[in-house]
Amino acid sequence: MVGRGKPYLVGTQEFAALYGVKEQMPRQWVHRGSLAPETAVVVSGQMYWPLGFAVEFGKTGRGKTLDEEVLVRLEREQGPGWMPAAREELPPILGQQEIVELFHLPSQPTLVAAIESGRFAAPDWRLGGSGGLWLLDTVLGAVAELQEKARTLPWEPDPEVVTALREGRYAGPGAVVLPRGRAANK
Structure with missing residues (x-):
């Protein structure tokens, strides 16, 4: 790539x-x-x-x-x-759910606040109403700056999550398509 x-x-x-x-x-x-x-x-x-x-x-x-x-x-x-x-x-691609898991953030709104304030790396894509998509390398490349700007969070990526993402075996939050519409109500 x-x-x-x-x-x-x-x-x-x-x-x-x-x-x-x-x-x-x-x-x-x-x-x-x-x-x-x-x-x-x-x-x-x-x-x-x-x-x-x-x-x-x-x-x-x-x-x-x-x-x-x-x-x-x-x-x-x-x-x-x-x-x-x-x-x-495709290289490893992350959305907000995967990033929350990668850094073990307390919540998705914590990440959204970092994104909206400009402290987090800009998304590589904005597709279909998503909150943004990032290449894993984009996120990892921003770690030092995230840590420098952090007030309370360590912004330390979990090496096991990084490895799972790189190897295509990530099975954490966001890894499956959730039912929508009538299927979600069942």
Whole structure:
């Protein structure tokens, strides 16, 4: 990944926009089995796909037409980067739930306060209404500055969580997609 920038990603909103469908359609594709959930990475309970995979999705006989203008806009919005085609190509990506676990913060609002005050590293992505997504290396690269600015929190990353994230075996908070809608009420 060095020198290539960050990988291009899409959440459900961006995936839907690529094909001119309603935002809930990618979730329905997963539910119906036409979009395998293992093609996505789960970050803070939400699915995100490599943009290259999302682009190819419409070419597999599913009758979907890619909106090239949306593709260009997504690439431009995400800045310099590269287009991975598979989840396995992605580096470790964190959302707020994973960061809370990484630093064993007392609560998510503690992290949100650090983000909103500018004490925390800027997100690498802002996709689909997420509170931001970060590369693990972005977060780890900001530790010294976080510790320097800290008043009460140690901002010490848990090495076991770092290893689990790097090895793709993280199973803590945010690692699974939570049920939504009627499924969540059952």
